Amino acid sequence: MALLLGELVAAAAAPAGGGGGGGSRLRRQLESSSYAAEEYVKVLSQQSDGDRDLQEHRQRIQALSEETAQSLKRNVYQNYRQFIETAREISYLESEMYQLSHILTEQKGILETVTQALQLQLQQQQAGAAAADEPALLGGARGRAAAAAATADPFLLPLSARDAAAAAQEEGGQRSLTTLLEKVEGCRDLLPESPGKYLVYNGDLVEYDADHMGQVQRVHAFLLNDCLLVAAWLPNRRGAYRYDALYPLDGLAVVNVKDNPPMKDMFKLLMFPESRIFQAENAKIKKEWLEVLEETKRGSRLLSEKRRLREQEQAPPAAPPLPRAAAEAAAARNPFEEEEEEEPAGPEAAGGVEVDLSLEWIQELPEDLDVCIAQRDFEGAVDLLAKLNEYLAEQPATAPVKELRAKVEGRVRQLTEVLVFELSPDRSLRGGPRATRRAVSQLIRLGQSTKACELFLRNREAAVRTATRQLRIEGATLLYIHKLCHVFFTSLLETAREFETDFAGHSGCYSAFVVWARTALQMFVDAFSKQVFDSKESLSTAAECVKVAKEHCKQLSEIGLDLTFIIHALLVKDIKGALQSYKDIIIEATKHRNSEEMWRRMNLMTPEALGRLREEMRSCGVTTFEQYTGDDCWVNLSYTVVAFTKQTMAFLEEALKLYFPELHMVLLESLVEIILVAVQHVDYSLRCEQDPEKKAFIRQNASFLYETVLPVVEKRFEEGVGKPAKQLQELRNASRLMRVNPESTTSVV
Numbered sequence: 001m002a003l004l005l006g007e008l009v010a011a012a013a014a015p016a017g018g019g020g021g022g023g024s025r026l027r028r029q030l031e032s033s034s035y036a037a038e039e040y041v042k043v044l045s046q047q048s049d050g051d052r053d054l055q056e057h058r059q060r061i062q063a064l065s066e067e068t069a070q071s072l073k074r075n076v077y078q079n080y081r082q083f084i085e086t087a088r089e090i091s092y093l094e095s096e097m098y099q100l101s102h103i104l105t106e107q108k109g110i111l112e113t114v115t116q117a118l119q120l121q122l123q124q125q126q127a128g129a130a131a132a133d134e135p136a137l138l139g140g141a142r143g144r145a146a147a148a149a150a151t152a153d154p155f156l157l158p159l160s161a162r163d164a165a166a167a168a169q170e171e172g173g174q175r176s177l178t179t180l181l182e183k184v185e186g187c188r189d190l191l192p193e194s195p196g197k198y199l200v201y202n203g204d205l206v207e208y209d210a211d212h213m214g215q216v217q218r219v220h221a222f223l224l225n226d227c228l229l230v231a232a233w234l235p236n237r238r239g240a241y242r243y244d245a246l247y248p249l250d251g252l253a254v255v256n257v258k259d260n261p262p263m264k265d266m267f268k269l270l271m272f273p274e275s276r277i278f279q280a281e282n283a284k285i286k287k288e289w290l291e292v293l294e295e296t297k298r299g300s301r302l303l304s305e306k307r308r309l310r311e312q313e314q315a316p317p318a319a320p321p322l323p324r325a326a327a328e329a330a331a332a333r334n335p336f337e338e339e340e341e342e343e344p345a346g347p348e349a350a351g352g353v354e355v356d357l358s359l360e361w362i363q364e365l366p367e368d369l370d371v372c373i374a375q376r377d378f379e380g381a382v383d384l385l386a387k388l389n390e391y392l393a394e395q396p397a398t399a400p401v402k403e404l405r406a407k408v409e410g411r412v413r414q415l416t417e418v419l420v421f422e423l424s425p426d427r428s429l430r431g432g433p434r435a436t437r438r439a440v441s442q443l444i445r446l447g448q449s450t451k452a453c454e455l456f457l458r459n460r461e462a463a464v465r466t467a468t469r470q471l472r473i474e475g476a477t478l479l480y481i482h483k484l485c486h487v488f489f490t491s492l493l494e495t496a497r498e499f500e501t502d503f504a505g506h507s508g509c510y511s512a513f514v515v516w517a518r519t520a521l522q523m524f525v526d527a528f529s530k531q532v533f534d535s536k537e538s539l540s541t542a543a544e545c546v547k548v549a550k551e552h553c554k555q556l557s558e559i560g561l562d563l564t565f566i567i568h569a570l571l572v573k574d575i576k577g578a579l580q581s582y583k584d585i586i587i588e589a590t591k592h593r594n595s596e597e598m599w600r601r602m603n604l605m606t607p608e609a610l611g612r613l614r615e616e617m618r619s620c621g622v623t624t625f626e627q628y629t630g631d632d633c634w635v636n637l638s639y640t641v642v643a644f645t646k647q648t649m650a651f652l653e654e655a656l657k658l659y660f661p662e663l664h665m666v667l668l669e670s671l672v673e674i675i676l677v678a679v680q681h682v683d684y685s686l687r688c689e690q691d692p693e694k695k696a697f698i699r700q701n702a703s704f705l706y707e708t709v710l711p712v713v714e715k716r717f718e719e720g721v722g723k724p725a726k727q728l729q730e731l732r733n734a735s736r737l738m739r740v741n742p743e744s745t746t747s748v749v
Helices: 001-017 027-030 036-048 053-139 139-152 161-183 282-311 325-330 337-351 365-374 378-392 401-421 432-445 447-467 477-502 507-533 541-560 564-595 608-618 639-658 661-688 692-723 726-732
Strands: 199-208 215-224 229-232 241-248 253-257 264-269 274-279 601-603 636-638
Touching: 027 036, 027 053, 036 053, 139 161, 199 282, 215 282, 253 282, 253 365, 253 601, 264 282, 264 365, 282 636, 365 378, 365 401, 378 401, 378 432, 401 432, 401 447, 432 477, 447 477, 447 507, 477 507, 507 541, 507 564, 541 564, 564 639, 564 661, 608 639, 636 639, 636 692, 639 661, 639 692, 661 726, 692 726
Parallel strands: none
Antiparallel strands: 199 215, 199 274, 215 229, 229 241, 253 264, 264 274, 601 636
């Protein structure tokens, strides 16, 4: 009774903390705030009639507990699914909010720029009107000088808000440039003062290592209208800096680095072939740096283009015609020398053709390539290169074109290095062969199909080797071989299909794949032989393992790849060794039985044992075994001959599973040697035996060997190989038993 009450207390206390729905009276009692398990059981025991009521009540409480547990599980699962869906929606909303924030930031910048431009334009108009009225009102030299300056320099007139803002910024920036040269040590010679150079923006930054994201140093960056100066802090001198690096804006790319706490407010500067990461003080300063860098680069590019057009317009006119005497002297020169001198003049001198490189996408192409490489947008980078090559395909190779191609070549090398790294075995090998398609396709588009083929096959070789090494060696060899064959040949088949997809138009790469497949198959055979042949497995196990490997290898014929002959060539040595080893075992066992041979009939004792022997002989192909069975459980054959028959037929069946043409003579010679041991023993026993009854019994066993066993062996061999064996025919058709030395007392082998 006490034990039952204790169990009831435990059962009643279990659901007390559960929170399930329901309107039953019992559930309400258990969910009440004043519920106490011991008091509840005490009252219940007083009201019950005996153990049966308590047991029924305990069952109801346990059923309620199980129901509550199931309800909790369902609620947890439902909440978990809702959590996953909510997280996915939050991710979508986060990306949309980021896009909206970026759009709003751009709109805000445009509105601020338009407002400032209108204000500056208004101020410039007022200043121009005041400068025009000042000479008439004051008659001073200052007013006349201002009016003359405004008239003489048309670039200072309010032609556009952008030019006015640039002029005002340049005037203030040139004053700051002198202070900059005084604060930074070692930059006066590298950054000489010039009328067109002025300071645009500057601020403190912290540099981080691009590989390990560790803090390197504090720097102060000075953005000029045509370059970016990076200076390191001098710890012992406040407000002084040391020159670190100077980067022209035309070769600089700016990449925004996404915040990943604690690493935030960062941006990356790409200068081929290096890159540097800087951290701003806060998000606002980072945004200002990104905006002012892009704006300054754009202004520098436009200014360079204007300067180039102005130089072309101010180019000296064509030389006047030569005087008559000079013309006659020129005509008297060797015409071949004249052709040789005029030949290098190029297409510009020949036809006056000029390539238009002022397009915005061409000007921004090197920077766009840097950004695409940094953001791993390989397709975008290759598309830009294809667009440029298409544009310059029929254009003459002028000096600006050569300069542009030189800049692009550096980016192409960098892109190639990144793609090569993507295909290196050091990278993650997960994802299968399809994971390499992106890098391989872009390398092929860059005209490097040979390198792409080599890297793809090297990557897949490492993946296959890793997959086979990760297989756990099971206790059962056949189970391990099944797993090994499945992993290897599945990987090989997937690699072949992916190779056919990626290199469909490059037939020259297929020979490389065949060579790679043979190398991979050699690796597979090494692991296969180590587990099957080196561990001295039985011939039946080895035959099953080889059969499994052949069946998997035939799957490759689906894609037109037949590697069966290669796996035969690689396994022939080990299979020969296994056949010869098992042949020696059979011969030794046969000799041992021969030494103990008493030439007596077999007594199997029970009809069941006799039935099993008949079934074994029938499975071996001996269909006439019934005529050798006697009364009851006797068999009119020797135990040695029956055991030899079963062992020889088993050897033949397993050997035929391993058979291929290279093993024909090895198998045939092994069979002949095994049969000769039994035949010679019978011949020797027949010559030595003096008892007439035993001699007749020996002749009956010899007849069984010659007339039953040997024809079955010959027939089964011909069925498995496809052609008859002359050696077995000669052995069977012998007109008499083999002769031995009459004086010998041992069997001849």
